[in-house]
Amino acid sequence: MKWRGRERSSNIEDRRGQRAGGGLGGMGMGRGGGIRIPTGRTTGGAGGLIAILVVLGIIWVATGQNPLEMLAGGGQTSPASGSSTQLPSEGQDELADFVGVVIKETENLWTEEFAAIGEDYPEPTVVLFTDSVNSGCGLADARTGPFYCPADQKVYIDLSFYDQLHREFGAPGDFAQAYVLAHEIGHHIQNLTGVLPEFNRRRASLTPGQANAYSVRIELQADCYAGIWANYAGQENLLDQGDAEEAINAANQIGDDTLQKRMQGFAVPKTFNHGTSAQRREWFSRGFETGDVDACDTFSRDV
Numbered sequence: 001m002k003w004r005g006r007e008r009s010s011n012i013e014d015r016r017g018q019r020a021g022g023g024l025g026g027m028g029m030g031r032g033g034g035i036r037i038p039t040g041r042t043t044g045g046a047g048g049l050i051a052i053l054v055v056l057g058i059i060w061v062a063t064g065q066n067p068l069e070m071l072a073g074g075g076q077t078s079p080a081s082g083s084s085t086q087l088p089s090e091g092q093d094e095l096a097d098f099v100g101v102v103i104k105e106t107e108n109l110w111t112e113e114f115a116a117i118g119e120d121y122p123e124p125t126v127v128l129f130t131d132s133v134n135s136g137c138g139l140a141d142a143r144t145g146p147f148y149c150p151a152d153q154k155v156y157i158d159l160s161f162y163d164q165l166h167r168e169f170g171a172p173g174d175f176a177q178a179y180v181l182a183h184e185i186g187h188h189i190q191n192l193t194g195v196l197p198e199f200n201r202r203r204a205s206l207t208p209g210q211a212n213a214y215s216v217r218i219e220l221q222a223d224c225y226a227g228i229w230a231n232y233a234g235q236e237n238l239l240d241q242g243d244a245e246e247a248i249n250a251a252n253q254i255g256d257d258t259l260q261k262r263m264q265g266f267a268v269p270k271t272f273n274h275g276t277s278a279q280r281r282e283w284f285s286r287g288f289e290t291g292d293v294d295a296c297d298t299f300s301r302d303v
């Protein structure tokens with residue numbers, strides 16, 4: 001991606017090297033603004049859990065921990081205490097610049113799209129953190145992966161995730177990295193359009209299977225919005241050869257079936273909550289090829 005020298009967003013909050021405070025784990029529940037997904041693996045008391053996470057499945061399978069619980073933080077000790085507060089490396093500073101440019105380009109796109117319907121685009125903040133962070137959805141750990149918190153309208157990312165994306169999940173390339181950000185911004189769009197609040201309202205009446213299916217439609221729409229952004233980046237002449245393929249490969253590598261097979265050797269479709277590799281490739285591509293928000297309606301058609 002041709003990002004160097006371009007304008008960076010002013011909505012980047014750099015909390016790298018800061019220690020997340022302990023004992024705040026329950027705050028997300030109190031504020032109650034998060035997206036909660038009931039899942040088959042949680043026990044009764046933890047039924048109300050928060051998450052809209054691009055790599056939910058990855059972390060879950062890889063660590064055996066439920067990232068929803070990490071975010072909800074109920075009854076948790078503070079994982080941050082005693083952890084390092086090392087300063088970010090030089091390589092990370094370049095990544096931070098990259099994030100700033102990508103976010104600026106998402107602001108440009110969505111400001112245009114909202115203006116077209118006579119609305120202002122409320123820009124989200126992107127928080128860079130190291131190891132763990134206090135979010136409006138509770139205390140989160142880097143292992144959770146990048147996520148969007150509707151309660152404070154912020155995207156959270158530990159930049160070391162990009163190493164993991166490349167090495168563990170086989171998704172190298174700067175445009176794979178951009179795709180992850182554009183996907184999270186897609187969740188912000190869904191928060192504004194009412195898709196996330198609607199899910200939050202209906203969640204309590206859904207079975208775990210229904211909630212997973214609902215979550216898949218939400219995630220695929222966010223992938224489609226990421227594709228729309230990639231289309232926009234193309235119009236701005238920011239794409240290098242192979243960039244689109246990097247994003248499509250990333251979408252493929254973090255599909256639920258591919259992730260589960262890699263981690264445990266088999267896939268359990270009823271637990272899918274982000275979509276299969278084929279679905280994620282398909283919906284990113286729809287957005288990328290059309291550049292049309294209307295092409296991203298994952299709710300009124302088969303996905």
Ligand SMILES: [Zn+2]
Pocket residue numbers: 052053054055183184187219222
């Ligand atoms: Zn997502």
